[in-house]
Amino acid sequence: MSVSGRSVIRVLAVDDHPMLREGISAIIDHQPDMQVIGTAENGRQAVELYSALRPDVTLMDLQMPGMDGVEAIRTIKASHPNARIIVLTTYAGDHRAVTALKAGAAGYLLKSALRTELLDTIREIHAGRRRVLAEVATEIALYSDHEQLSTRELEVLRHVSRGRANKRIAVEMNIVEDTVKAHLKNIFAKLDVVDRTQAVTVAARRGIIDL
Known part of the structure; x- marks a missing residue:
């Protein structure tokens, strides 16, 4: 699909809050170069819809009932290694971020991020780059040499x-x-x-x- 010769970024939005899914869809669908092609309310639905729709970029919440976001990322990446997934969460903690990035996420954003930051990140991840919110990256660096709990x-x-x-x-x-x-x-x-x-x-x- 393209608009004026440009490729449209096809996005799958995953979150267990309907209002947030609707808000994300409204922001993205207002952009000429991207479109939400599907939404899911939990990790299991996300895995199924990813296989059916093959989106260019997936926005993934972490805390969801049933299968959570990290497990969904692992499952999707196991079958589709080139999947481009951005975590969109309320949690800034370094441990969650590292876990999600190790699972295969290419980006990590907070739901409080500015609208422009969300859109810029979608474009960057679609282009094959990685992006982690600065405050999260700082937390990761701060605790990088700390020993993990058993x-x-x-x-x-x-x-x-x-x-x-x-x-x-x-x-x-x-x-x-x-x-x-x-x-x-x-x-x-x-x-x-x-x-x-x-x-x-x-x-x-x-x-x-x-x-």
């Missing part, structure tokens, strides 16, 4: 975020309380915090856990 440490931290005491965490995880304390010590060191409240706050801000 699976067990993440599990302990999620229990802590639910307000559970060490004794209950030990029972839930079928480990001794001293092991819970050892995990917490490692968590504090890796997140560069001094207590449980700080650990939960920092981990949530960085997108390591959901509250």
